[in-house]
Amino acid sequence: MRIKPHHIVVALGVAIALFTAASGIVAGITGFHSDSPITREVFGNIPAPLKAAFYTVIPILLVYGAVLFANRVKNWERGRPDNRRTTPKNVHHRMADFRAGVYMQTLLREPGAGVMHSLIYFSFLVLLGVTTTLEVDHQLPDGAKFLHGDVYRAYSAVGDAAGAVFVIGMLWAILRRFGPPAWRPYRIRIKTRPEHAVIGGVMLAIGVTGFGAEAFRIAADGLPDHERWSFIGYPLATLVDGSAVHGWHQVWWVAHVVAFMAFLVILPTTMLRHMFTSPLNMYLRHRDRPKGAMRPMPDLVEGDTELETFGASVIEDFSWKQLLDTDACTMCGRCTSVCPAHATGKPLDPREIVLKTGEIMALTGSPATSPPLSSGEAEVKVPANWMFERISTEELWACTSCRACDEVCPVNIEILDKILDMRRYLTLMESDFPSELGQAFRGMENSSNPWSLSQTERADWARDLDGVRVLSGGDPLDAEYLYWVGCAGSFDDKNKKVARAMAQLMERAGVDFAILGPAENCTGDSARRSGNEYLFQMLASANIETLNSMGVRKIVTQCPHCFNTLANEYPQLGGHYEVIHHSQFLEALVAEGRLDLEGATLAERVVYHDSCYLGRHNDVYLAPRRVLGSLGGIDLVEAPRNGTKGMCCGAGGARMWMEETIGTKVNDERSRELLDTGASRIATACPFCYIMMDDGVRAAGVEDDEVQVADIALHVLEAVEARDASAANSRS
Numbered sequence: 001m002r003i004k005p006h007h008i009v010v011a012l013g014v015a016i017a018l019f020t021a022a023s024g025i026v027a028g029i030t031g032f033h034s035d036s037p038i039t040r041e042v043f044g045n046i047p048a049p050l051k052a053a054f055y056t057v058i059p060i061l062l063v064y065g066a067v068l069f070a071n072r073v074k075n076w077e078r079g080r081p082d083n084r085r086t087t088p089k090n091v092h093h094r095m096a097d098f099r100a101g102v103y104m105q106t107l108l109r110e111p112g113a114g115v116m117h118s119l120i121y122f123s124f125l126v127l128l129g130v131t132t133t134l135e136v137d138h139q140l141p142d143g144a145k146f147l148h149g150d151v152y153r154a155y156s157a158v159g160d161a162a163g164a165v166f167v168i169g170m171l172w173a174i175l176r177r178f179g180p181p182a183w184r185p186y187r188i189r190i191k192t193r194p195e196h197a198v199i200g201g202v203m204l205a206i207g208v209t210g211f212g213a214e215a216f217r218i219a220a221d222g223l224p225d226h227e228r229w230s231f232i233g234y235p236l237a238t239l240v241d242g243s244a245v246h247g248w249h250q251v252w253w254v255a256h257v258v259a260f261m262a263f264l265v266i267l268p269t270t271m272l273r274h275m276f277t278s279p280l281n282m283y284l285r286h287r288d289r290p291k292g293a294m295r296p297m298p299d300l301v302e303g304d305t306e307l308e309t310f311g312a313s314v315i316e317d318f319s320w321k322q323l324l325d326t327d328a329c330t331m332c333g334r335c336t337s338v339c340p341a342h343a344t345g346k347p348l349d350p351r352e353i354v355l356k357t358g359e360i361m362a363l364t365g366s367p368a369t370s371p372p373l374s375s376g377e378a379e380v381k382v383p384a385n386w387m388f389e390r391i392s393t394e395e396l397w398a399c400t401s402c403r404a405c406d407e408v409c410p411v412n413i414e415i416l417d418k419i420l421d422m423r424r425y426l427t428l429m430e431s432d433f434p435s436e437l438g439q440a441f442r443g444m445e446n447s448s449n450p451w452s453l454s455q456t457e458r459a460d461w462a463r464d465l466d467g468v469r470v471l472s473g474g475d476p477l478d479a480e481y482l483y484w485v486g487c488a489g490s491f492d493d494k495n496k497k498v499a500r501a502m503a504q505l506m507e508r509a510g511v512d513f514a515i516l517g518p519a520e521n522c523t524g525d526s527a528r529r530s531g532n533e534y535l536f537q538m539l540a541s542a543n544i545e546t547l548n549s550m551g552v553r554k555i556v557t558q559c560p561h562c563f564n565t566l567a568n569e570y571p572q573l574g575g576h577y578e579v580i581h582h583s584q585f586l587e588a589l590v591a592e593g594r595l596d597l598e599g600a601t602l603a604e605r606v607v608y609h610d611s612c613y614l615g616r617h618n619d620v621y622l623a624p625r626r627v628l629g630s631l632g633g634i635d636l637v638e639a640p641r642n643g644t645k646g647m648c649c650g651a652g653g654a655r656m657w658m659e660e661t662i663g664t665k666v667n668d669e670r671s672r673e674l675l676d677t678g679a680s681r682i683a684t685a686c687p688f689c690y691i692m693m694d695d696g697v698r699a700a701g702v703e704d705d706e707v708q709v710a711d712i713a714l715h716v717l718e719a720v721e722a723r724d725a726s727a728a729n730s731r732s
């Protein structure tokens, strides 16, 4: 029999249970007691039958809990392979992910929740250590016991401090979950289940009964002076009536043990299991590809695969790590609170995607169950593990792939991958995608660009720019940089101005560059993110063939989608290039003194809108801000949501090519936020953002002469040209 992870879980549970039972037997046989006056008697005042029950029931519950937990692990084993190996190269990153999550409780991502979690988590660990220490000391013969004298005093103080912190943390958590609406964040208000009440009740009961049992124990022992170090238990003990303290001690002790037993039952059966699964999940974050890259797929163009179905439509189509994700979810809803689709009234809720996947996984332990389901007139057979029974296509197509959910998730759950895998199934296997996407697909397939314009017009934007050299595909690249213009820069009127500005700035800086013109195809970003992997691979292979045959090494592009695809996804197909975004390139040119911005001013209040594919997908946040900040007189302000928390423009994930008919428009919402900063200019660093923000600002009734929206290259060129014109004027 092959040993599987769930066998190991059961084995661990049985081992701990046997150890606990053996401890009880040893303690019963030896009956070691300490002679020291400054200690406590373990199980003092507890009758032998209760002691025996303790050492019998706890091991049984440990085995029971381990079996329940193993069943969850068995579910993960239904997933496809996923390389999450620890290697000498990635072990540092893995440990850093683990530490950032567990030690810091992701404090920096949301301080309030992080502090509350830390209070509970760390005090719980200390209390676990305190109890274990007591049990270990209990097993030792008198000469070897160490919990007496000053050690015992310190031990008592540490135990009470941890208990107090634990109770405070639990009260905070309960008030945050069940208190008045004003105390409960939106993400908690919309998702509170009975299990939250059970977990809160059991955990608080452990803390409160612990203090109750301690207070009556101290009172029953006659308030010994050394117990003053139990700085909570002792004062409480002085308040209780001395006549019945022995009986009350037994009552509180039993209540404490029962609360702990309840904890052992709810640990594997509720979301409390995240105490184990979340740290594991953090450690296992994907390290085999950059975060902007989608999961690789087999070669569909050459048909080099034995797979019969692509993407994910049933639980078994996900990888084991994607299934572990669902058990690691803490239901915190941070992903929901940052999702632009959810915020604008679309049916998508990333937390629900994770939870529904987990529910389907748990309900369909045996995928053989295939209940017939009625669908309109015809009765169709749908497998019970069928994802689209619970997750609608509207939810999946509402995603802008902004990655805000993945970025904010405190336990590193990979939500976007799941959405995109299900899109892959819909598009590749069912041809089930929004009809407007079909037009973009046809454009990419027939004209190599989603605008469906003629490839021969690709370099028209540069026709009157003498410094722009257009290469033909196949010629060796005889320039230092290939300027990858992208479809928007080549065909969209607004973005053609960006391409021209960029070319002029590079020329001023003496950069040796050339463009591909008609030999450049769409990179395939939109095709891939809408699930059309076949089309993506077709476009990508053609581009890689061209680039490799020309010996291209260094690429500059102003499109973060092209940047991400060329840098992070083309290596999956054999294309390896040094790709730089125009914001980084301009920043370097300014820093090296090649692009002279001395005296170039832009006396405007400017707000920069973060592009998701530059920021969250590639961690480029500072370069565009530094480029703008190099201009004199500029007043650079920030929107409330910026950097890692920046709000999407609404066009990513191929949403650029789809209608937005549900709720409010994402770009309208984001534009309002940017306008509220009082900025007279909005700066972008992505062609899609440029289009979407300009549309949003105009839809808000704000004219171009009131608030101008433009790419950073346009703002920079304007300042440089104004400086030069004023210098020329003063000379003449």
Ligand code: SF4
Binding pocket: 335, 338, 339, 340, 341, 342, 348, 349, 350, 398, 399, 400, 401, 402, 403, 404, 405, 406, 415, 416
């Ligand atoms: S990627 Fe963005 S739009 Fe998609 S689910 Fe996550 S937060 Fe929502």
Ligand code: SF4
Binding pocket: 328, 329, 330, 331, 332, 333, 334, 335, 336, 350, 351, 354, 408, 409, 410, 411, 412, 413, 415
């Ligand atoms: S997926 Fe992550 S962010 Fe979303 S609810 Fe679960 S733990 Fe929280």
